[in-house]
Amino acid sequence: MSEMVGELLTLIIMAFALGMDAFSVGLGMGMYKLRLRKIFNIGLTIGLFHVWMPLLGLIAGKFLSEKFGVFATIIGGLLLIVLGVQMIWSTMKKEEAKVITPVGFGLLLFALSVSLDSFSVGLTLGIYGAKTIMVLLCFGIAATVQTWAGLLLGRKVQGWLGTYSEALGGTILLGFGLKLLAQIW
Template sequence: MSHVDDLLEIMMMSFALGMDALSLSIGVGLGSISRRTAVQLCAFIGVFHVALTLIGIGFGDWIGDYLGAVAKWFGALLIIGLGVHMAYHTLFSKEEKRPRTIDSLLSLAVFAASVSIDALSVGFSLGLRSVAYGAASAIAFGVVSCCMCGAGLAIGRKFGQAIGHYGELAGACILILCGIGFLH
């Protein structure tokens, strides 16, 4: 696989993982949130995406040494499963998403961690591939998620919840396609 292919794949995964940040930030943007809190939220989400991806990479690399070729299939199936779960939850969840109240650093951290938890699973799969590829991915995930969070807050302030549902579904499809790509 060429470096251009790797870069394209990383950007697609970054976009897919950032969709949660986008859609959930739209809900937050519907409420009243100060600019300072918005900037803090974007930073927290970016940092958590990087940190959780790196933690996942560490575990994936360690397990990859012991499982060998089986680990590649496991990682690909994990990403596909995450995408399928995301699509299922988006299409069939009965719970109504409400704007979230964020009024302290603890609530910012908890919100950011919940938005970023899927990066842990993807990081695990990336660690099965290569640490260098995974580290580059982690940085891209953080930057893109931070930007998508900011975009979601702005959209929420302007347009409401209409894009959130479709954004999550698009992210799910991208994860499934990336997982299939890992199988080759």
């Protein structure tokens, strides 16, 4: 029993740590003018990605080497950099058209970018034989709640900063993408 409690506590801490990127990126993305319903949907989407990405990682962890985890981190970092640069660039231009927004395909890119690291962790957990249901519940719930918190806080900050909020949000995304890539080298 104490072994299961220890594993659950470890998974909760790990889920919280992985959810911090969803919070940070949600903080930046929350600076878009988003309705509460959209914030709710974004949080659920990211939570779902934090369920199926580690599930894929758990399954693949039995078959793939650790080098694939580095590849996933590179892809995630590059996606965040593209999102961040796009947000910064859109504040410099007068027109309102955005290449990537947290709607449709942009939301899927956003969710994918913040959940790729959970795929990498899933690879490792798959190698060590972690309990799949506990991993998925912890990761999904933590990512959903932390995304909502980041988006709601970003929404508040957006109101305070006016037109510069999107540039700040883009800077946060860009910085987080660079941080992911810097961890590799």
